[in-house]
Amino acid sequence: MGSSEERVVAVIMVGGPTKGTRFRPLSLNIPKPLFPLAGQPMVHHPISACKKIPNLAQIYLVGFYEEREFALYVSSISNELKVPVRYLREDKPHGSAGGLYNFRDLIMEDSPSHIFLLNCDVCCSFPLPEMLEAHRTYGGMGTILVIKVSAESASQFGELVADPDTNELLHYTEKPETFVSDRINCGVYVFTPEIFTAIQDVSSQRKDRANLRRISSFEALQSATRSLPTDFVRLDQDILSPLAGKKQLYTYETMDFWEQIKTPGMSLKCSGLYLAQFRFTSPHLLAGGDGSKTATIVDDVYIHPSAKVHPTAKIGPNVSISANARIGPGARLICCIILDDVEIMENAVVIHSIVGWKSSIGRWSRVQASFLLYFSWHDTSVICYFPNALFFNQYPDNVTKAGIIFCNICNTIIISVTCLTLC
Structure with missing residues (x-):
């Protein structure tokens, strides 16, 4: 020494x-x-x-x-x-x-x-x-x-x-x-x-x-x-x-x-690595819940104290929810980063995505990324912004702005992570 x-x-x-x-x-x-x-x-x-x-x-x-x-x-x-x-x-x-x-x-x-x-x-x-x-x-x-x-x-x-x-x-x-x-x-x-x-x-x-x-x-x-x-x-x-x-x-x-x-894709992976490390270094930072009075928590999840999560939501694994976020009833979050002031409405699903500041995900929406992901639309939609988009379309609805990046030939997303921001 x-x-x-x-x-x-x-x-x-x-x-x-x-x-x-x-x-x-x-x-x-x-x-x-x-x-x-x-x-x-x-x-x-x-x-x-x-x-x-x-x-x-x-x-x-x-x-x-x-x-x-x-x-x-x-x-x-x-x-x-x-x-x-x-x-x-x-x-x-x-x-x-x-x-x-x-x-x-x-x-x-x-x-x-x-x-x-x-x-x-x-x-x-x-x-x-x-x-x-x-x-x-x-x-x-x-x-x-x-x-x-x-x-x-x-x-x-x-x-x-x-x-x-x-x-x-x-x-x-x-x-x-x-x-x-x-x-x-x-x-x-x-x-x-x-x-x-x-x-x-x-x-x-x-x-x-x-x-x-x-x-x-x-x-x-x-x-x-x-x-x-x-x-x-x-x-x-x-x-x-x-x-x-x-x-x-x-x-x-x-x-x-x-x-x-x-x-951005690496930030999602690294967030999960740090969450897993919290089990040994900072377990007090990890959320807990069984779905009765609080949301169901699966594995490693961080929820900011000011965030509001409905008891019927299911969160995790590898989810980080930032300040003043609002997670509605029945929402399902897997492998994602939810930034400040985001609203995720009832029964929406967010998988392998980063939802940007003050964004809103409508009822029954599904935000998911994979190498060949077919995206089915409901009565609401979301905004997905990428610097080198193949195609960008807008849909007037109750979300702040709306759009999704497709290949305009086969209507598929050909990326490995979704970033949701306000343009």
Whole structure:
């Protein structure tokens, strides 16, 4: 164990509005890190995990969003966890490592012995105390959380090779064209402050190369020789790859769940993973009910205290219901996220869908997604919005707006998740 006087800080990269376009339309109303998964903002899950780190002094959120967009949440979570949380806004892109280096003076204010670096759009159990303990045992500059995946999917991530006995990182390559390993980078790290020296070295080398190129103006114009800005440093290509095999970096493998949250469909899956985790970490957040005085609850379900759910409704598994939602009699909800101020009327069915803020699902409506789903209409309809719709039609009725995306040849939906929002 480390000394009780040692201090640790955590940095969570939250991105910005120019990033995460695959998460639309859900990120059009609020910043992606504040989108609720299992009833809590996405960024809340890594923040809560950081709270378990021994001797945690500070949590920093680094991103491109306007400070006002995070002000209320940062204040609220700081009071809730009794740990200072601070949002730091980047003035321009610096890269995953450059962004850390840009705020090095603030990060080092508490003279931390270790610095955690996490990506907000990662869903996992975040075994941070275990990582820290392993990192101290290894004695290197950094430790990377890794997981084993299928050989087919590995190329979508950073693949790595580690020594099976010492766990030293021997080789790292980002999204290789050919198979390297079925172990991938999870986007969760712990470093000593030496990481800042490593980042500075990259910037200095890049500056030296840029000065040499000025000798030939023709060479400087060639795309093959153009360099990145000296203060733009990528953690994967510029730090992990060069330091692999130099007894500086090590790995810690998790056997638990891990996913990236890049699309609306993945947010639905990750919400379910966090709900399942609540059984062990936060059982008080899970709803219960047997259908007598309260709704029938199946497996893992979160219901906000302000939501109103009729006793004859049946909810679950994998359902998250947000603030001020109203679930009518006989409604059936399976594998879905219901956002703030949504109304689901009597006997409506919602399956594998995300129902957006202030939307309304009419009586006897059915909202469901599958690869080939036939949609039967009743006296009401719903609105389904997708950025690249094949076909969009509107139906005047008692729902706020109505429409469904079809293939206009076979009248089928050919998507894997339904997002319901107000256009």
